[in-house]
Amino acid sequence: MVVGSKTFIPKAPPPTAEPGAAVELDKVRLMLRDYRTLYHENPVGTNAEIMKTLMGGNPKQARLGPPEGQTLSAAGELLDRWGTPYFFHQLSSDLTEVRSAGPDKTMWTSDDIVTK
16 A cells, blocks of 8 residues: 555564464464454454454455455364464454464464464
8 A cells, every 4th residue: 555655565464483373373464454444443342242243243244254265263262373362462443462372372472473
């Protein structure tokens, strides 16, 4: 997107040793973008609450998720490729950080994959 003389590029996941995981996380980011396009804000709540909203539990009954090839836990949480629920952190009404625990399946370690 160009504003004045500056070009802004949406943030995508950083390069990682797991390129497939970065692609999957980017699909989650795009799913949130699609919701934001419809409602001018991000869905809020826990992983399961957000997924319920994105799967039709919204005023327009729009089904925006889960992203193709990604699965939900029995509790309705969106899972990363290692079977760990993503962590959604609402930074503002239009910005959500999404975190995958990465291959070690432990949040807040050096192999986490994060996007905004």
